[in-house]
Amino acid sequence: MKINIYSILKPTNDDFDKIIKEFIKMSSKYAKVEVHYIFNKEIAKAQTIGDKEAQEIYTKTYLPLLKGFNVALDVLGKQVDTYAFSKLIEDKNEINFFIGGAFGFEREFLTKCDNVISLSNLTFAHKVANVVLSEQIFRSLCIQNNHPYHK
Ligand SMILES: C[S@@+](CC[C@H](N)C(=O)[O-])C[C@H]1O[C@@H](n2cnc3c(N)ncnc32)[C@H](O)[C@@H]1O
Numbered sequence: 001m002k003i004n005i006y007s008i009l010k011p012t013n014d015d016f017d018k019i020i021k022e023f024i025k026m027s028s029k030y031a032k033v034e035v036h037y038i039f040n041k042e043i044a045k046a047q048t049i050g051d052k053e054a055q056e057i058y059t060k061t062y063l064p065l066l067k068g069f070n071v072a073l074d075v076l077g078k079q080v081d082t083y084a085f086s087k088l089i090e091d092k093n094e095i096n097f098f099i100g101g102a103f104g105f106e107r108e109f110l111t112k113c114d115n116v117i118s119l120s121n122l123t124f125a126h127k128v129a130n131v132v133l134s135e136q137i138f139r140s141l142c143i144q145n146n147h148p149y150h151k
Contacts, residue, residue: 001031002094003137006065008058008101009126011037016127023134030141035130047102055106062109068094070113073133074105075123077116082150086140088115099129
């Protein structure tokens with residue numbers, strides 16, 4: 001199983017990145033998990049302009065990456081518990097998770113994904129969302145493989 005996490009963000013190698021890397025390393029026993037930070041001039045400019053234009057740039061960036069099974073993370077998405085999350089990612093060859101930029105997602109992009117999930121009613125910073133996502137991926141892989149971590 002291959003799991004990609006796409007995040008519109010400059011990689012900074014801070015403590016959040018270290019925690020994310022740790023969960024990915026722990027997951028590697030069961031799946032190949034990779035985080036892809038996407039940041040370029042257009043995205044940098046997007047952060048300084050209006051919500052709508054920025055969202056259009058995020059959509060343009062993410063659309064070509066849609067392949068396999070695609071899950072967007074959005075505060076207003078479907079709330080799932082860990083077991084439902086585990087079922088969602090079970091038996092898939094390739095899963096892509098998309099974390100939005102500072103202005104969130106354009107509806108058009110969300111409708112092109114197979115699922116849109118919410119991790120909480122609270123809005124998190126990108127990296128906090130990525131920490132929670134990475135931990136839930138590891139937890140789900142433990143559930144699927146009967147590893148005691150999930151108890
Ligand atoms: C700083 S947030 C964007 C906030 C933006 N104003 C919005 O309403 O979407 C950046 C990204 O983190 C992810 N995120 C933050 N909180 C989340 C939550 N509770 N559930 C799912 N994803 C979340 C989403 O992918 C979001 O696009």
